[in-house]
Amino acid sequence: MSSQKLTVKQKKFADEYIKTGNATESYKKAGYKVDKMSSHAISNEASKTLLKPCIKSYIDAQMKKLEDSKIMKASEALQGITAIARGEAKAKAYVGDDKATGEPVYREIYPTIKEIQTAYDSILKRYPVSDADKAQIKKAQAEAIKAQAEAQVAKAQAEQLHTVADKTREKMDKLSIEELRNLAKLAGEDDD
Structure with a gap:
């Protein structure tokens, strides 16, 4: 911003201009005496005021602040x-x-x-990761892969047991009552 300080009217003009983008309306709202001026004269004075270095610097600085506040840091x-x-x-x-x-x-x-x-x-x-952190991450990843593989093996074994049990049940269903009694006797003899 310019080293020259803004007057109250200049600051109000600049702030209004930042809000509206309309120099003529900002000039009127800033408190400048416009009662005896034509609309053309007001527009002329507003344009001149807008071009003053101290006002232009102030507006530019305020606009930069507004833009900076919109951009994520x-x-x-x-x-x-x-x-x-x-x-x-x-x-x-x-x-x-x-x-x-x-x-x-x-x-x-x-x-x-x-x-x-x-x-x-x-x-x-x-963030840079240290070699120790990298090793720990690799170990954790390896453990996760191992756990996943073990889970898949357990699932396959469970499915295999179900298949064996189903086949055994099918064979047992085909046996006669006499054959089942003989099997029960054989199983009972092994327990003794």
Whole structure:
């Protein structure tokens, strides 16, 4: 901003101009004496006032502040990503209209596991990971893969046992009562 300080009228003019973008209306609202001026003269004076270096600098500085406040900073982005990673972020999802009032009904939804993982990945990209951390991550990934494989093996074994049990049941169903009694006697002799 210029080293020259704005007068009260100049500041009011500049602030009004920032709000409306209309120099003539801003000039009138700023308190300049316009009663005996033609609309052409007011427009001329407003344009001259707008071009004064101290006013132009002030408007430019204020506009930059406004623009800067609209742009997300890195810290704000990281805070948002962190909220997602922690499962704290939530959004509203439209679920329909209330039958009684006809008003829209919303419910809160939270990030999915995939969205949380994506947030973790996004955060970790910004921070260097030490070799010890990398090793720990690899170990955890290996353990997760091993656990998943063990779960698949257990599932396959359970399915195989069901198949064997089903086949045994089918064979038992085909046996006569006499054959079943003989089997029971044989099983009873082994217990002694």
